[in-house]
Amino acid sequence: MPDSPANSTRLTYKDAGVDVEAGQQIVESVRVIAQSASRPEVLSGIGGFAGLCELPKGYTQPVLVTATDGVGTKLKLAAACNLHSGLGQDLVAMSVNDVLVTGASPLLFLDYVSAGQLDRRTITSIVEGIAEACAFSGCALVGGETAEMPGLYQPGDYDLAGFCLGVVEKSQIIHGQDIAAGDRLIGLPSTGPHANGFSLIRMILQRKGIDLAQDSKLAAQLLAPTAIYSRNIENLMQHVSILGMAHITGGGLTENLPRMLASKDLGMTVSLENWSLPTIFRWLQEQGRLTDEEMLKTFNCGIGMVICISPKEVNKAQDLLQKCGVQAPVIGQIGTSNPGRVLFSGRWS
Numbered sequence: 001m002p003d004s005p006a007n008s009t010r011l012t013y014k015d016a017g018v019d020v021e022a023g024q025q026i027v028e029s030v031r032v033i034a035q036s037a038s039r040p041e042v043l044s045g046i047g048g049f050a051g052l053c054e055l056p057k058g059y060t061q062p063v064l065v066t067a068t069d070g071v072g073t074k075l076k077l078a079a080a081c082n083l084h085s086g087l088g089q090d091l092v093a094m095s096v097n098d099v100l101v102t103g104a105s106p107l108l109f110l111d112y113v114s115a116g117q118l119d120r121r122t123i124t125s126i127v128e129g130i131a132e133a134c135a136f137s138g139c140a141l142v143g144g145e146t147a148e149m150p151g152l153y154q155p156g157d158y159d160l161a162g163f164c165l166g167v168v169e170k171s172q173i174i175h176g177q178d179i180a181a182g183d184r185l186i187g188l189p190s191t192g193p194h195a196n197g198f199s200l201i202r203m204i205l206q207r208k209g210i211d212l213a214q215d216s217k218l219a220a221q222l223l224a225p226t227a228i229y230s231r232n233i234e235n236l237m238q239h240v241s242i243l244g245m246a247h248i249t250g251g252g253l254t255e256n257l258p259r260m261l262a263s264k265d266l267g268m269t270v271s272l273e274n275w276s277l278p279t280i281f282r283w284l285q286e287q288g289r290l291t292d293e294e295m296l297k298t299f300n301c302g303i304g305m306v307i308c309i310s311p312k313e314v315n316k317a318q319d320l321l322q323k324c325g326v327q328a329p330v331i332g333q334i335g336t337s338n339p340g341r342v343l344f345s346g347r348w349s
Contacts, residue, residue, distance in 0.1 A: 038140045038141075039053070039056075039107070039138075039139070039140040041053050041054040041055065041056055041107075041140075042108075042140045042142055044142075048143075050143065051108065051110070051142030051143040052142075053107070053108055053140065053142060055167060056105075056107070056167060059167065059169055060169065060170075060171075061169060061170035061171065062167050062168070062169065062170070063104075063167065063168050063169070063170045063173060064165060064166070064167055065099050065102050065104040065165070065166040065167065065168055066099075066163070066164070066165055066166075067095040067096075067098035067099045067163075067164045067166075068095060068161065068162065068163045068164070069091075069094035069095045069098065069161075069162060069195075069249075070091070070094070070159065070160055070161045070162065070195075071087055071090045071091055071094070071160050071195045072195055072196065072198055072199075073198040073199050073202060074087070074090065074193075074195050074198040074223070075087065075157075075158065075159065075160065076198070076202060077198065077201070077202065077205075077212055077219075077222060077223060078223055079156055079157070079158075080212055080213055081212055081213045081219045081223065082213070083219060083223055084122050084125045084126055085125045085126070085128070085129050086129060086223055086224070086225035087126050087129060087160060087225075088125075088126045088127060088128065088129020088130035088131070088132065088133055089129050089130075089132070089133040089225035089226060089228065090194070090195045090225055090226045091111060091126075091129075091130060091133075091160050091161075091162040092109060092129075092130055092133035092134055092137060092139075092162060092164075092228065093133060093194070093195075093225070093226035093227065093228045094162065094194075094195055094226060094249065095109070095162045095163065095164035096109070096133075096137045096139065096164050096166075096228055096230055097226075097227075097228065097229055097230075097247040097249075097304075097305065098164070098247050098249070099164050099165075099166035100166075100229055100230055100233050100245065100247070100305075101174065101245035101246065101247050101260070102166070102168055102173055102174055102175075103168050103172050103173055103174035103237065103242070104166030104167055104168035104173075105138065105166055105167060105168065105230075105234065106134075106137045106138055106139035106164055106165075106166045106230060107139055107140070107165050107166050107167050108139055108140055108142050108164070108165040109130070109134050109137075109139050109140065109141050109142070109162065109163065109164050109165075110141075110142060110143045110144050110145075110162070110163045111127070111130055111141070111144040111145075111160065111161070111162050111163070112144060112145045112147070112160065112161040112162075112163075113126065113127075113144065113145070113146045113147070113158065113159075113160055114145075114146075114147040114148075114149055114152075114153070114158060114159050115147075115148060115149070115153055115157065115158035115159070116148070116149060116150050116151065116152060116153035116154065116155060116156075116157060116158075117148060117150060117155070118146060118148045122158070123146060126160065127144075129225070130162075133225075133228060136228055136230070136231070137228055137230045138230060138234075139164065139165075139166075174242055174243070174244060174245060175262055176243065176244040176260045176261055176262035176263075176308075177262040177263075178243050179243045179244045179260070179261060179262065179263070179266060179308055179334055180266075180334065181266065181334050181335050181336050182311060182333060182334060182335075183243055183308050183309065183310055183311065183333065183334040184308070184309060184310075184311050184314050184330050184332075184333050184334075185257075185268060185270065185306050185307070185308055185330065185331050185332040185333060185334070186306065186307050186308075186309065186314065186317060186318065186328050186329070186330055186331070187274075187275060187302075187303035187305075187306050187328060187329055187330075187331040188227075188229060188232060188303070188304055188305040188306070188307070188321070188326060188328050189227070189302060189303065189304065189326065189327065189328070190226075190227055190248070190278075190300045190302055190303060190304030191224045191225065191226065191227045191304070192221055192222065192223075192224035192278070192280055193222060193280070193281075193284075193299055193300070194226040194227070194248075194249070194300060194304060195226055195249075196249055196250045196252075196298070196299065196300065197250075197252075197298045197299045200288065200298055201222060201284065203288075204284060204287050204288040208287055218283075221279070221280040222280065226304070227304050227305075229247075229304070229305045231324075232321060232324060232326060233245070233305070233307075235320060235324065236307070236317055236320060236321070239316065239317075239320055240309055240313045240316055240317045240320070241309065241310065241313065242307050242308070242309060243308045243309060243310070244260035244261065244262075244307070244308035245260055245305065245306065245307050245308070246259055246260045246305070246306045247304070247305055248300040248303055248304055248305065248306065249300075251297060252295070252296050252297045252298050252299050252300060252301065253270065253296050253297075253300065253301060253303065253306075253342065253344075254293075254296045254297040254342060254344075255297060256306075257270070257306060257342045258340055258341060258342060260306070260308060261334075261340070264339055264340055265336060265339050266334055266335070266336060266339060266340075267334075267335055267336065267337060267338035267339045267340060267341050267342070267343065268332055268333065268334050268335060268338075268341075268342050268343070269332050269333060269335055269337075269338070269342070269343045269344075269345060270331050270332035270342055270343070270344050270345070271331065271332060271344075271345050271346050272292070272344060272345065272346045272347055272348045273345075273346035273347065273348070273349055274329050274330060274331045274332070275302060275303065275329045275331060275348070275349075276302070276348060276349050277301060277302060277348035277349075278301075278302040281295065281299060281301055281302060282348075284299070292344070292347070292348075296344060301348075303331065306331070308334065314330060318330075
């Protein structure tokens with residue numbers, strides 16, 4: 001049966017909700033932004049089918065280290081407040097910090113942005129944040145993907161994913177095999193919840209009837225961009241021997257701290273009295289009536305990265321961090337009494 005007049009209209013991709021020309025304009029904007037986050041080793045960046053990069057010179061046995069992550073449901077709160085600029089740093093930090101725990105230096109970063117309809121202003125703001133965070137981390141933004149997929153997302157929704165490639169000398173990989181009983185755990189402060197626990201945060205806000213868009217102070221605390229620890233960690237590695245590291249992401253301190261241990265015979269004890277619970281976490285605990293146990297297995301609780309070092313190097317490490325404006329308390333130590341687990345004691349001050 002022939003098409004009716006209504007069905008015989010010529011269709012375009014734009015009619016289906018995908019604006020190719022607008023997408024190309026965004027890509028061109030991204031190409032310009034990415035030029036601020038490059039490295040001498042990069043041979044070709046954004047614009048081709050793939051990015052090309054040489055390995056940095058000076059490595060005898062270079063090992064490539066990979067990590068990928070997203071920003072999670074923090075995106076929902078950012079969209080509700082129309083505050084998108086910090087998400088680029090979140091995206092970079094979540095993967096860069098994972099790469100750091102192996103002793104690797106971040107080398108390359110790629111991003112993936114998908115939405116029902118690409119909004120140029122929003123995407124540009126996010127990518128600017130990505131480029132700034134890459135430059136801060138010392139890695140190059142060499143590629144990415146912007147995908148417009150009408151029908152898959154609700155209006156205004158979008159998703160982000162990031163991919164980091166690092167490099168480390170094989171003999172200098174931090175694997176946790178040298179950690180021994182008595183070694184100390186030093187905590188580097190977080191900037192807030194980072195990009196974890198936001199499903200619970202959103203539930204707390206919903207139950208309390210709080211519109212984050214109407215509370216700029218609370219929004220700033222919850223949406224503070226994730227800290228990037230590359231400069232502090234790389235500075236420390238030049239002066240002290242880091243035996244193990246843990247990036248405190250999903251699963252909080254409870255699940256992430258034991259991940260630095262190579263030996264099944266070792267555990268660790270952490271004293272909550274050794275640092276103060278930041279105001280935003282205390283507020284979340286009170287509003288959600290959360291137990292300490294729930295806080296510790298959901299949030300970073302003010303500690304975004306933990307390093308393990310010998311007791312004799314604690315003062316040196318803390319002094320180095322202090323000179324960079326970082327207060328890094330000893331939060332615990334390695335032991336044998338609770339293999340494979342963290343034993344928490346005391347209460348936050």
